[in-house]
Amino acid sequence: MNKSFLPKGKIMLLTLSLVLLSSSMAFAQTEEAPDLGKVFHIGIFIFFALVFFVLITLIAYHNSEDNEVPSLIKALSFLNSKLTNATPIENEEAVLLNHDYDGIKELDNVLPPWWKYLFYVTIVWGGVYLFNYHVINIWPLSDGEYQEEVKQAEAQKAILLGSGALVNEKTVTLLTDQAAIFSGGEIFKKNCAACHGFKGEGLVGPNLTDNYWIHGGGIKNVFRTVSNGVPDKGMLTWKTQLKPKEIQEVASYVISLQGTNPPNAKPPQGTLWAEAPADSTKKDSVKK
Numbered sequence: 072m073n074k075s076f077l078p079k080g081k082i083m084l085l086t087l088s089l090v091l092l093s094s095s096m097a098f099a100q101t102e103e104a105p106d107l108g109k110v111f112h113i114g115i116f117i118f119f120a121l122v123f124f125v126l127i128t129l130i131a132y133h134n135s136e137d138n139e140v141p142s143l144i145k146a147l148s149f150l151n152s153k154l155t156n157a158t159p160i161e162n163e164e165a166v167l168l169n170h171d172y173d174g175i176k177e178l179d180n181v182l183p184p185w186w187k188y189l190f191y192v193t194i195v196w197g198g199v200y201l202f203n204y205h206v207i208n209i210w211p212l213s214d215g216e217y218q219e220e221v222k223q224a225e226a227q228k229a230i231l232l233g234s235g236a237l238v239n240e241k242t243v244t245l246l247t248d249q250a251a252i253f254s255g256g257e258i259f260k261k262n263c264a265a266c267h268g269f270k271g272e273g274l275v276g277p278n279l280t281d282n283y284w285i286h287g288g289g290i291k292n293v294f295r296t297v298s299n300g301v302p303d304k305g306m307l308t309w310k311t312q313l314k315p316k317e318i319q320e321v322a323s324y325v326i327s328l329q330g331t332n333p334p335n336a337k338p339p340q341g342t343l344w345a346e347a348p349a350d351s352t353k354k355d356s357v358k359k
Protein backbone atom coordinates (compact mmCIF):
# COMPACT_ATOMS: atom_id res chain seq x y z
CA MET A 72 0.00 0.00 0.00
CA ASN A 73 1.19 3.48 -0.70
CA LYS A 74 0.37 6.01 2.01
CA SER A 75 2.77 8.48 0.49
CA PHE A 76 1.44 12.00 0.76
CA LEU A 77 4.34 13.57 -1.10
CA PRO A 78 7.02 11.47 -2.79
CA LYS A 79 10.64 11.96 -1.82
CA GLY A 80 11.55 13.84 -4.97
CA LYS A 81 8.83 16.36 -4.31
CA ILE A 82 9.99 16.86 -0.72
CA MET A 83 13.42 17.78 -1.97
CA LEU A 84 11.98 20.09 -4.58
CA LEU A 85 9.73 21.76 -2.03
CA THR A 86 12.63 22.17 0.34
CA LEU A 87 14.86 23.64 -2.31
CA SER A 88 12.27 26.08 -3.54
CA LEU A 89 11.49 27.19 0.04
CA VAL A 90 15.17 27.75 0.71
CA LEU A 91 15.68 29.63 -2.56
CA LEU A 92 12.62 31.75 -1.87
CA SER A 93 13.81 32.70 1.60
CA SER A 94 17.29 33.54 0.39
CA SER A 95 16.02 35.61 -2.52
CA MET A 96 13.84 37.51 -0.06
CA ALA A 97 16.87 38.17 2.09
CA PHE A 98 18.75 39.49 -0.94
CA ALA A 99 15.85 41.64 -2.03
CA GLN A 100 16.20 43.59 1.21
CA THR A 101 19.73 44.72 0.42
CA GLU A 102 19.50 47.65 -1.97
CA GLU A 103 23.09 47.99 -3.09
CA ALA A 104 25.75 45.35 -3.45
CA PRO A 105 25.04 42.78 -0.72
CA ASP A 106 27.80 42.80 1.85
CA LEU A 107 29.90 39.68 2.15
CA GLY A 108 28.95 39.01 5.77
CA LYS A 109 25.31 38.79 4.80
CA VAL A 110 25.99 36.58 1.80
CA PHE A 111 27.99 34.27 4.03
CA HIS A 112 25.22 34.25 6.62
CA ILE A 113 22.62 33.34 4.03
CA GLY A 114 24.92 30.66 2.62
CA ILE A 115 25.26 29.10 6.05
CA PHE A 116 21.50 29.27 6.52
CA ILE A 117 20.85 27.53 3.21
CA PHE A 118 23.43 24.89 4.06
CA PHE A 119 21.87 24.06 7.42
CA ALA A 120 18.35 24.11 6.03
CA LEU A 121 19.40 21.64 3.32
CA VAL A 122 21.21 19.39 5.79
CA PHE A 123 18.18 19.46 8.08
CA PHE A 124 15.70 18.48 5.39
CA VAL A 125 17.95 15.84 3.86
CA LEU A 126 18.37 14.37 7.34
CA ILE A 127 14.63 14.20 8.02
CA THR A 128 14.04 12.61 4.66
CA LEU A 129 16.80 10.06 5.17
CA ILE A 130 15.75 9.20 8.70
CA ALA A 131 12.15 8.82 7.70
CA TYR A 132 13.13 6.75 4.66
CA HIS A 133 15.31 4.54 6.80
CA ASN A 134 12.54 3.98 9.32
CA SER A 135 9.69 3.50 6.86
CA GLU A 136 8.25 0.00 6.78
CA ASP A 137 9.16 -2.10 3.74
CA ASN A 138 11.28 0.78 2.43
CA GLU A 139 8.26 2.65 1.31
CA VAL A 140 8.86 6.18 0.10
CA PRO A 141 7.99 8.31 3.17
CA SER A 142 5.50 11.11 3.09
CA LEU A 143 6.36 14.56 4.38
CA ILE A 144 3.75 14.19 7.10
CA LYS A 145 5.20 10.85 8.13
CA ALA A 146 8.72 12.25 8.14
CA LEU A 147 7.67 15.18 10.28
CA SER A 148 5.66 13.11 12.72
CA PHE A 149 8.58 10.73 13.04
CA LEU A 150 10.88 13.65 13.80
CA ASN A 151 8.31 14.99 16.23
CA SER A 152 8.14 11.71 18.15
CA LYS A 153 11.95 11.56 18.29
CA LEU A 154 12.25 15.14 19.52
CA THR A 155 9.48 15.11 22.11
CA ASN A 156 9.39 11.47 23.13
CA ALA A 157 5.79 12.18 24.10
CA THR A 158 3.18 9.49 24.60
CA PRO A 159 0.16 10.21 22.42
CA ILE A 160 -3.07 10.77 24.31
CA GLU A 161 -4.53 7.54 22.87
CA ASN A 162 -1.84 5.54 24.66
CA GLU A 163 -2.41 7.24 27.96
CA GLU A 164 -2.85 3.90 29.67
CA ALA A 165 0.83 3.14 29.13
CA VAL A 166 1.96 5.95 31.40
CA LEU A 167 -0.85 5.87 33.93
CA LEU A 168 0.53 5.21 37.41
CA ASN A 169 -1.19 2.93 39.85
CA HIS A 170 -1.70 5.61 42.43
CA ASP A 171 -5.22 6.66 42.98
CA TYR A 172 -5.79 9.68 45.22
CA ASP A 173 -9.51 9.78 45.74
CA GLY A 174 -10.08 9.22 42.05
CA ILE A 175 -7.29 11.52 40.92
CA LYS A 176 -4.75 9.58 38.93
CA GLU A 177 -1.25 10.49 37.91
CA LEU A 178 0.48 10.14 34.57
CA ASP A 179 4.19 9.41 34.40
CA ASN A 180 4.65 11.63 31.38
CA VAL A 181 7.78 13.22 30.01
CA LEU A 182 8.12 16.98 29.64
CA PRO A 183 5.39 18.36 27.37
CA PRO A 184 6.22 18.89 23.67
CA TRP A 185 5.75 22.69 23.82
CA TRP A 186 8.31 22.83 26.61
CA LYS A 187 10.79 20.72 24.69
CA TYR A 188 10.34 22.74 21.51
CA LEU A 189 11.00 25.93 23.43
CA PHE A 190 14.13 24.28 24.73
CA TYR A 191 15.23 23.31 21.20
CA VAL A 192 14.55 26.84 20.01
CA THR A 193 16.82 28.19 22.73
CA ILE A 194 19.54 25.74 21.69
CA VAL A 195 19.26 26.76 18.04
CA TRP A 196 19.15 30.42 19.04
CA GLY A 197 22.24 29.90 21.17
CA GLY A 198 24.05 28.54 18.13
CA VAL A 199 22.88 31.38 15.90
CA TYR A 200 23.88 33.91 18.55
CA LEU A 201 27.32 32.46 19.09
CA PHE A 202 27.93 32.13 15.38
CA ASN A 203 26.82 35.63 14.44
CA TYR A 204 28.26 37.53 17.37
CA HIS A 205 31.48 35.67 17.98
CA VAL A 206 32.41 33.67 14.90
CA ILE A 207 31.62 35.78 11.86
CA ASN A 208 30.86 38.98 13.81
CA ILE A 209 28.13 40.26 11.52
CA TRP A 210 26.06 41.39 14.49
CA PRO A 211 27.95 44.06 16.41
CA LEU A 212 28.76 43.58 20.08
CA SER A 213 27.98 46.43 22.50
CA ASP A 214 31.26 48.10 21.77
CA GLY A 215 30.70 47.88 18.02
CA GLU A 216 27.17 49.24 18.44
CA TYR A 217 28.55 52.15 20.42
CA GLN A 218 31.21 52.87 17.79
CA GLU A 219 28.55 52.73 15.09
CA GLU A 220 26.29 55.18 16.96
CA VAL A 221 29.19 57.54 17.53
CA LYS A 222 29.97 57.39 13.81
CA GLN A 223 26.36 58.20 12.92
CA ALA A 224 26.23 61.05 15.42
CA GLU A 225 29.48 62.45 14.03
CA ALA A 226 28.06 62.31 10.52
CA GLN A 227 24.88 64.09 11.62
CA LYS A 228 26.91 66.68 13.46
CA ALA A 229 29.03 67.29 10.37
CA ILE A 230 25.88 67.77 8.28
CA LEU A 231 24.37 70.18 10.82
CA LEU A 232 27.60 72.15 11.17
CA GLY A 233 27.96 72.24 7.39
CA SER A 234 24.42 73.58 6.99
CA GLY A 235 25.25 76.37 9.42
CA ALA A 236 22.14 75.64 11.48
CA LEU A 237 24.25 75.35 14.63
CA VAL A 238 26.20 78.58 14.25
CA ASN A 239 25.67 80.90 17.17
CA GLU A 240 27.63 83.70 18.82
CA LYS A 241 29.62 81.19 20.88
CA THR A 242 30.52 78.78 18.08
CA VAL A 243 30.82 81.19 15.17
CA THR A 244 34.15 81.28 13.36
CA LEU A 245 35.50 83.78 10.88
CA LEU A 246 34.99 82.62 7.30
CA THR A 247 37.77 83.58 4.94
CA ASP A 248 37.01 81.55 1.81
CA GLN A 249 36.11 83.59 -1.23
CA ALA A 250 32.69 82.03 -1.71
CA ALA A 251 31.59 82.90 1.83
CA ILE A 252 32.97 86.46 1.62
CA PHE A 253 31.29 86.93 -1.77
CA SER A 254 27.92 85.75 -0.51
CA GLY A 255 28.41 87.86 2.65
CA GLY A 256 29.03 90.85 0.35
CA GLU A 257 25.80 90.16 -1.51
CA ILE A 258 23.86 90.03 1.77
CA PHE A 259 25.55 93.26 2.85
CA LYS A 260 24.65 95.16 -0.34
CA LYS A 261 21.06 94.03 -0.08
CA ASN A 262 20.44 94.56 3.63
CA CYS A 263 23.09 96.70 5.19
CA ALA A 264 24.46 99.15 2.60
CA ALA A 265 21.49 101.50 3.02
CA CYS A 266 22.64 102.39 6.52
CA HIS A 267 26.33 101.47 6.49
CA GLY A 268 27.25 102.53 2.92
CA PHE A 269 28.14 100.26 -0.01
CA LYS A 270 31.73 100.10 1.10
CA GLY A 271 30.92 99.99 4.80
CA GLU A 272 32.06 103.62 5.10
CA GLY A 273 29.10 104.47 7.31
CA LEU A 274 25.96 106.54 6.79
CA VAL A 275 23.22 106.35 9.40
CA GLY A 276 25.08 103.44 10.90
CA PRO A 277 28.73 103.58 11.92
CA ASN A 278 31.78 103.06 9.73
CA LEU A 279 32.50 99.32 9.64
CA THR A 280 35.92 99.53 8.01
CA ASP A 281 37.90 101.03 10.86
CA ASN A 282 39.12 99.32 13.96
CA TYR A 283 36.83 101.23 16.31
CA TRP A 284 33.79 99.40 17.54
CA ILE A 285 30.87 100.44 19.70
CA HIS A 286 29.87 96.86 20.45
CA GLY A 287 33.19 95.10 20.16
CA GLY A 288 35.09 93.80 17.15
CA GLY A 289 35.99 90.27 16.23
CA ILE A 290 33.69 87.75 14.61
CA LYS A 291 31.86 86.77 17.79
CA ASN A 292 30.93 90.33 18.78
CA VAL A 293 30.03 91.34 15.24
CA PHE A 294 27.92 88.19 14.87
CA ARG A 295 26.12 88.98 18.10
CA THR A 296 25.54 92.65 17.20
CA VAL A 297 24.15 91.71 13.78
CA SER A 298 22.00 88.89 15.24
CA ASN A 299 20.49 90.86 18.09
CA GLY A 300 20.79 94.33 16.61
CA VAL A 301 20.71 97.48 18.70
CA PRO A 302 17.02 98.28 18.27
CA ASP A 303 17.01 101.48 20.30
CA LYS A 304 19.85 102.89 18.17
CA GLY A 305 18.34 101.97 14.83
CA MET A 306 20.31 98.79 14.12
CA LEU A 307 17.89 96.03 13.21
CA THR A 308 17.70 92.56 14.74
CA TRP A 309 18.79 90.40 11.84
CA LYS A 310 18.31 86.97 13.35
CA THR A 311 14.64 87.07 12.41
CA GLN A 312 15.47 87.68 8.76
CA LEU A 313 18.79 85.99 8.09
CA LYS A 314 19.82 82.42 8.77
CA PRO A 315 22.69 81.90 11.24
CA LYS A 316 24.92 80.88 8.34
CA GLU A 317 24.06 84.10 6.47
CA ILE A 318 24.81 86.20 9.53
CA GLN A 319 28.13 84.40 9.82
CA GLU A 320 28.86 85.25 6.17
CA VAL A 321 27.88 88.89 6.40
CA ALA A 322 29.78 89.31 9.68
CA SER A 323 32.84 87.72 8.07
CA TYR A 324 32.41 90.11 5.15
CA VAL A 325 32.21 93.08 7.54
CA ILE A 326 35.45 91.96 9.17
CA SER A 327 37.06 91.56 5.76
CA LEU A 328 36.40 95.28 5.21
CA GLN A 329 38.83 96.19 8.02
CA GLY A 330 41.38 98.78 6.93
CA THR A 331 39.94 99.29 3.42
CA ASN A 332 39.75 103.07 3.98
CA PRO A 333 36.84 103.83 1.65
CA PRO A 334 36.27 107.45 0.56
CA ASN A 335 33.87 109.57 2.64
CA ALA A 336 34.42 107.32 5.62
CA LYS A 337 32.57 108.31 8.76
CA PRO A 338 34.89 109.16 11.66
CA PRO A 339 35.52 106.33 14.09
CA GLN A 340 33.01 105.65 16.82
CA GLY A 341 33.54 103.48 19.87
CA THR A 342 36.88 102.28 21.10
CA LEU A 343 39.88 100.76 19.41
CA TRP A 344 39.46 97.02 19.24
CA ALA A 345 42.55 94.97 19.89
CA GLU A 346 41.90 91.39 18.94
CA ALA A 347 43.70 89.71 21.79
CA PRO A 348 43.35 85.98 21.45
CA ALA A 349 41.85 85.15 18.05
CA ASP A 350 38.10 84.52 18.46
CA SER A 351 37.91 86.17 21.86
CA THR A 352 34.41 86.86 23.06
CA LYS A 353 35.87 89.66 25.12
CA LYS A 354 33.89 92.80 24.78
CA ASP A 355 36.24 95.64 25.47
CA SER A 356 34.03 98.49 24.50
CA VAL A 357 30.45 98.81 25.44
CA LYS A 358 29.20 102.31 25.03
CA LYS A 359 25.54 102.96 25.15
Ligand code: HEC
Pocket residue numbers: 258259262263264265266267275276277279283284285286287293296297301304305306307309321322325340341
Ligand atom coordinates in the same frame (compact mmCIF):
# COMPACT_ATOMS: atom_id res chain seq x y z
C1 HEC B 1 18.33 100.79 9.45
C2 HEC B 1 19.73 101.04 9.40
C3 HEC B 1 20.67 99.88 9.56
C4 HEC B 1 20.71 98.76 8.82
C5 HEC B 1 19.82 98.34 7.67
C6 HEC B 1 21.82 97.98 9.34
N1 HEC B 1 22.43 98.65 10.35
FE1 HEC B 1 24.03 98.04 11.39
N2 HEC B 1 23.88 99.64 12.57
C7 HEC B 1 22.98 100.67 12.44
C8 HEC B 1 23.19 101.65 13.48
C9 HEC B 1 22.40 102.92 13.67
C10 HEC B 1 24.22 101.14 14.28
C11 HEC B 1 24.82 101.77 15.52
C12 HEC B 1 24.20 101.16 16.75
C13 HEC B 1 24.70 101.85 18.02
O1 HEC B 1 25.04 103.03 17.95
O2 HEC B 1 24.74 101.13 19.05
C14 HEC B 1 24.63 99.88 13.68
C15 HEC B 1 25.66 99.10 14.18
C16 HEC B 1 26.15 97.99 13.51
C17 HEC B 1 27.30 97.25 13.96
C18 HEC B 1 28.09 97.53 15.22
C19 HEC B 1 29.17 98.50 14.88
C20 HEC B 1 30.04 98.81 16.09
O3 HEC B 1 30.77 99.76 16.03
O4 HEC B 1 30.00 98.04 17.06
C21 HEC B 1 27.51 96.27 13.07
C22 HEC B 1 28.61 95.23 13.07
C23 HEC B 1 26.47 96.39 12.06
N3 HEC B 1 25.66 97.43 12.38
C24 HEC B 1 26.33 95.55 10.97
C25 HEC B 1 25.23 95.57 10.16
C26 HEC B 1 25.00 94.58 9.16
C27 HEC B 1 25.89 93.38 8.85
C28 HEC B 1 23.81 94.90 8.58
C29 HEC B 1 23.07 94.14 7.51
C30 HEC B 1 22.74 92.77 7.78
C31 HEC B 1 23.35 96.11 9.19
N4 HEC B 1 24.22 96.47 10.18
C32 HEC B 1 22.20 96.76 8.83
C33 HEC B 1 22.05 100.79 11.46
C34 HEC B 1 21.73 99.80 10.52
